Amino acid sequence: MIVRMTTRRFILARALVSVALLMALATGCTQSTVGPNASEPAPSAVASVPDELVAQLAPGWTTLDLESQWGTTTLAIIPGSPFALLGIPAGYTFATLSAELLLAGACLTCEPNYYIASPEAQQGSIAVYEGDFTHEDLADQTAMDRVRAPRGLGNKGDGIIVAILDTGIDPTHPDLAARVRTDGYDFVSLDADPLDETDGLDQDLDGATDEGAGHGTHVAGIIRFLAPDAELLPVRVLDTEGNGTIFAFSQGIDHATTIGAHVINLSLALDSYSTVGHYVIQQANLQGIVMVSSIGNDASFTTTHFPASLPEVIGVAALDAADLKAGFSNYGPIVSVSAPGEGITSAYLFQGYATWSGTSMATSFVSAAAALARRAAITDTPAEIQTRLETTATALDHTGQPYQGLMGTGRIDVLGVVLSSGQGS
Numbered sequence: 001m002i003v004r005m006t007t008r009r010f011i012l013a014r015a016l017v018s019v020a021l022l023m024a025l026a027t028g029c030t031q032s033t034v035g036p037n038a039s040e041p042a043p044s045a046v047a048s049v050p051d052e053l054v055a056q057l058a059p060g061w062t063t064l065d066l067e068s069q070w071g072t073t074t075l076a077i078i079p080g081s082p083f084a085l086l087g088i089p090a091g092y093t094f095a096t097l098s099a100e101l102l103l104a105g106a107c108l109t110c111e112p113n114y115y116i117a118s119p120e121a122q123q124g125s126i127a128v129y130e131g132d133f134t135h136e137d138l139a140d141q142t143a144m145d146r147v148r149a150p151r152g153l154g155n156k157g158d159g160i161i162v163a164i165l166d167t168g169i170d171p172t173h174p175d176l177a178a179r180v181r182t183d184g185y186d187f188v189s190l191d192a193d194p195l196d197e198t199d200g201l202d203q204d205l206d207g208a209t210d211e212g213a214g215h216g217t218h219v220a221g222i223i224r225f226l227a228p229d230a231e232l233l234p235v236r237v238l239d240t241e242g243n244g245t246i247f248a249f250s251q252g253i254d255h256a257t258t259i260g261a262h263v264i265n266l267s268l269a270l271d272s273y274s275t276v277g278h279y280v281i282q283q284a285n286l287q288g289i290v291m292v293s294s295i296g297n298d299a300s301f302t303t304t305h306f307p308a309s310l311p312e313v314i315g316v317a318a319l320d321a322a323d324l325k326a327g328f329s330n331y332g333p334i335v336s337v338s339a340p341g342e343g344i345t346s347a348y349l350f351q352g353y354a355t356w357s358g359t360s361m362a363t364s365f366v367s368a369a370a371a372l373a374r375r376a377a378i379t380d381t382p383a384e385i386q387t388r389l390e391t392t393a394t395a396l397d398h399t400g401q402p403y404q405g406l407m408g409t410g411r412i413d414v415l416g417v418v419l420s421s422g423q424g425s
């Protein structure tokens, strides 16, 4: 497992360099992320974008100060925050530049622009698209009965905005068209169209082309079914292969917070703690936003999976059809609840439907439940909603199994969440 993951990260880093080269060639621009430091070893075991540094500026320092004193380029900022994404100038590495910035007191923290990915991209779990699935396959799957999908109740999540930080959403999909907001953003391509698209390229050189595409649409389909009146805010932070960066993630959280999202679905992860990532999550939490994230598909015990392990985030593990831990699902004391995650049918590309397995799929059930809880009790804090999700979950008997007590309080009970909120009519 470790060998495979390490190999994959190496390939990913190499592939993104290739993409940057292609983009530079295509645009005639030589100011790409490929520079003299690109071949040097990463400063961390976790792969990151070459020649980029995420700076937390010290009070009194601006990005202009750093540009004039160190020759950095300012690639992006998180508005109203001390965080900026900087291009590392020639002659510096991440290690040497961060050492100087910290020594000079210009920055409080420096970290690499880490790569992130959906758990399915990390695991190599791809969608099964056979072209003949229909909406009924989504609506009638046993997973909907197991989570007690609330059919015909008054609370359908109206007035609630669920941001989906993912590969985008296909707004033309018949299941989704009526609910996709138009003020999302694409922090991968840096445009105002967060379309969940394919590009015909295998950027991460893993032999599968566009294996991440459709992921955000799949997550959105489950949420739309369970909370049919909630508005879906597409925030594209993962590319067609399911990969992205922590800075794009942070910009995405900031965008969802600015728009006024009530719930954020985070079916993605980073194999490290991130200061900028935690900062934007804390800001979102202060605005009352409920955040739900996948615990990962590494089949491992974890206490640190990011961002699911953060106190402001609800961590979700995946169950198989027998309500046992799905073989791929991580587990640990940071899991709040579990949800079905194996063989889940939902909306997909080409206005169709596909089956996909992963903790990402499980997460979407819980985000929908959180949206309904929020609709029922609009002033509840994220912590109160987390407690409601945990206390209403259906307890599962994992007695004697190695992950007993490590799959949260049980299987999400969407109807139970709504009824306990006093808005079940």
Ligand SMILES: [Ca+2]
Binding pocket: 186, 189, 191, 192, 193, 194, 195
């Ligand atoms: Ca776009």
Ligand SMILES: [Ca+2]
Binding pocket: 202, 203, 204, 205, 206, 207, 208, 209, 210, 211, 241
């Ligand atoms: Ca690929």
Ligand SMILES: [Ca+2]
Binding pocket: 198, 199, 200, 201, 202, 203, 209, 210, 211, 240, 241
């Ligand atoms: Ca691609």
